[in-house]
Amino acid sequence: MDNVIEAVKVSKIYDMGEIKVTALNDVSLMIKRGEFVSITGPSGSGKTTLLDILSALSRPSKGEVLINGDPISQMTDSELALVRGKTIGFVFQSFNLIPRLTALENVMLPLWFQGIAPKERIERGEKILSEVGLEERMHHKPNELSGGQRQRVAIARALAVDPDIIVADEPTGNLDSNSGALILSLIDELHQKRGKTILMVTHERYVAERAERIIHIKDGKIEQSEAVKKKTQEIRRNYK
Amino acid sequence: MDLEILSVAINNLRHQGLRSYLTLLGVIIGIASIFALVSIGDGLNASVTEQFEKLGSNTIFIAPGGTFSSGSGSPTATVTFKDSDIARLESYPEVKNVIPFFATSTVGKHGSDQTTISIFSYDPDKSESLEETGTIEVQEGRLFNNQDVFAAMVGEQFAEKAFSREIGLKNIIEINGKKYKIVGILKPSSQNIGGGGPETNNTVWIPEKGARQTFPNYASNFMFAQTFNKDQVASAKDKIQRYFDRVYGKDQTTVQTSEQLLDQIKQFLAIISGTLIVIALISLIVGGIGIMNAMVMTVLERTKEIGTMKALGATNTRIMTLFLLEAGLIGLVGGLLGSLLGFLIGQGMSIAGQAAGINLQAVATPELFLFVLAFSIIIGMISGAYPAWRASKMDPVVALRYE
Numbered sequence: 001m002d003n004v005i006e007a008v009k010v011s012k013i014y015d016m017g018e019i020k021v022t023a024l025n026d027v028s029l030m031i032k033r034g035e036f037v038s039i040t041g042p043s044g045s046g047k048t049t050l051l052d053i054l055s056a057l058s059r060p061s062k063g064e065v066l067i068n069g070d071p072i073s074q075m076t077d078s079e080l081a082l083v084r085g086k087t088i089g090f091v092f093q094s095f096n097l098i099p100r101l102t103a104l105e106n107v108m109l110p111l112w113f114q115g116i117a118p119k120e121r122i123e124r125g126e127k128i129l130s131e132v133g134l135e136e137r138m139h140h141k142p143n144e145l146s147g148g149q150r151q152r153v154a155i156a157r158a159l160a161v162d163p164d165i166i167v168a169d170e171p172t173g174n175l176d177s178n179s180g181a182l183i184l185s186l187i188d189e190l191h192q193k194r195g196k197t198i199l200m201v202t203h204e205r206y207v208a209e210r211a212e213r214i215i216h217i218k219d220g221k222i223e224q225s226e227a228v229k230k231k232t233q234e235i236r237r238n239y240k
Numbered sequence: 241m242d243l244e245i246l247s248v249a250i251n252n253l254r255h256q257g258l259r260s261y262l263t264l265l266g267v268i269i270g271i272a273s274i275f276a277l278v279s280i281g282d283g284l285n286a287s288v289t290e291q292f293e294k295l296g297s298n299t300i301f302i303a304p305g306g307t308f309s310s311g312s313g314s315p316t317a318t319v320t321f322k323d324s325d326i327a328r329l330e331s332y333p334e335v336k337n338v339i340p341f342f343a344t345s346t347v348g349k350h351g352s353d354q355t356t357i358s359i360f361s362y363d364p365d366k367s368e369s370l371e372e373t374g375t376i377e378v379q380e381g382r383l384f385n386n387q388d389v390f391a392a393m394v395g396e397q398f399a400e401k402a403f404s405r406e407i408g409l410k411n412i413i414e415i416n417g418k419k420y421k422i423v424g425i426l427k428p429s430s431q432n433i434g435g436g437g438p439e440t441n442n443t444v445w446i447p448e449k450g451a452r453q454t455f456p457n458y459a460s461n462f463m464f465a466q467t468f469n470k471d472q473v474a475s476a477k478d479k480i481q482r483y484f485d486r487v488y489g490k491d492q493t494t495v496q497t498s499e500q501l502l503d504q505i506k507q508f509l510a511i512i513s514g515t516l517i518v519i520a521l522i523s524l525i526v527g528g529i530g531i532m533n534a535m536v537m538t539v540l541e542r543t544k545e546i547g548t549m550k551a552l553g554a555t556n557t558r559i560m561t562l563f564l565l566e567a568g569l570i571g572l573v574g575g576l577l578g579s580l581l582g583f584l585i586g587q588g589m590s591i592a593g594q595a596a597g598i599n600l601q602a603v604a605t606p607e608l609f610l611f612v613l614a615f616s617i618i619i620g621m622i623s624g625a626y627p628a629w630r631a632s633k634m635d636p637v638v639a640l641r642y643e
Contacts, residue, residue: 052637055551057551057636057637057640058635058636058637077555077556078555078556078557081550081553081554081555081556082553082555084551084553085552085553085554086553090548090551090552092548092640096544096545096547096548096551096640098545098548098549100251100252100255109549109552110552110553112244113549113552113553113554113555113558114553118244157552161553
């Protein structure tokens, strides 16, 4: 009943002039508070589009998305930006750190957008960076950090506003396996110790399997998960 | 507005290095030209005004003819002024002084050399008043006194160039068969009421007594009237004009104040400096296009960053403000440095002008500085408006994945 994100009959259609491309086709989905969900599927399946819509980065062509129960179709772009900034922390495949800013300044950025006072921003930024093990690298710029360190800065940035949901788009995609493993265990920790809702897109099976629930997307539709399939088959067998 | 966005904007500009500096240069050039041209234009105006003030802003010029005669030689109109006219003008309570002149042109000889000269003659009793108007200023020798009959004063340039040999004090110029001895050489700064500038000043001043014996047609055909103070000039001018219109008929005499003459010159100067400022404005517009170009590039380059900021909760307004501020800052810094450069150019031209004998001092007022600065910031912001708007309207999904 406590759904952080709820998608109701959501479609996303891209109008490419002559042809219309349906990236998402009538998808309904609920993400419960504290859940760890992976979205997976082949490239072009619509998994990124689904993530964009679930994380309020874009609006659906049809249907409705509710964030903490609030329908986003009722919000202006600015309201949506503020809700997004407060509720959702993003971790991107290519880190998306601002190159001119230090690690600490990058982490403080979403706090600035939320209108939090500078003193508190610095305190929170320093605390979070220490928690991800970067207390020594706070005043370094992204180009002075390793890939794994950069992704940890990005995670710290996602955590800065203490959001309900962490959205991670291929968070290990640009990392070697050691750094990737470290990031994944950090994400696990956010889920288990901090109780964050995690929504992660990945095309790698072993990464997806760390989640409690795997949503498989194909051709813009959700395929029933293996577990559900198995369960259904079981029920059918028992019925015979 | 939260001021922090300003420091973010400054930081962004600093990191763009060369591009920011080149964009800045475009603005600096435009602003410097405007600042320099306005300050030099104002300086010229001030210099002209000062010269006229020397002549006396309380001076009224009265000449025969419908238009004010400023060509060389004497006014050719038939009206000449009688003693009764002078007495009438002197009876006005505003009028302090009337200086009548006899002006004509003739041939002057020095030895076997001869040249066309303008004769200006006045009553030596008026020497002091005339000196007060700045019309004549002695460089060497003296002004006329009551005893002078066949005495003459000439300008410095005339002394050097009128005849094949330079003439000086005590030399003789022969005018209509009478031998005039030079008693004074006048400074080039003396106003030339006869015609031309100091360079072509071919005026020979002689006292009234000598002129009466040399020219059988002697009569006052040109006058200065001085009022006690500036404020009386307009009313005195009207009275004098009305008097002459009544006595000699309409448009037979021209009565003009130095202010009117000054206005004509100022109008002329305004046209010249206006044209130059328009050209300078064009260069500033080019500077503005430079800002726009740089900002469009910047927005394009920072597309991914804009997407990230939006994902992290930055509103469209904040993105727009940030880029507008960056453009405005280029305007501000360009305005500051441009005014400084323009000020230096103005001072440099003043020094060069003074070395060349032109009385020019560029005028740089705080108002000009503030105006130019505000103008520069506005140009920056206008130029930044479109790129900033584009940045603010970016779709975060598209921007985030832009490579």
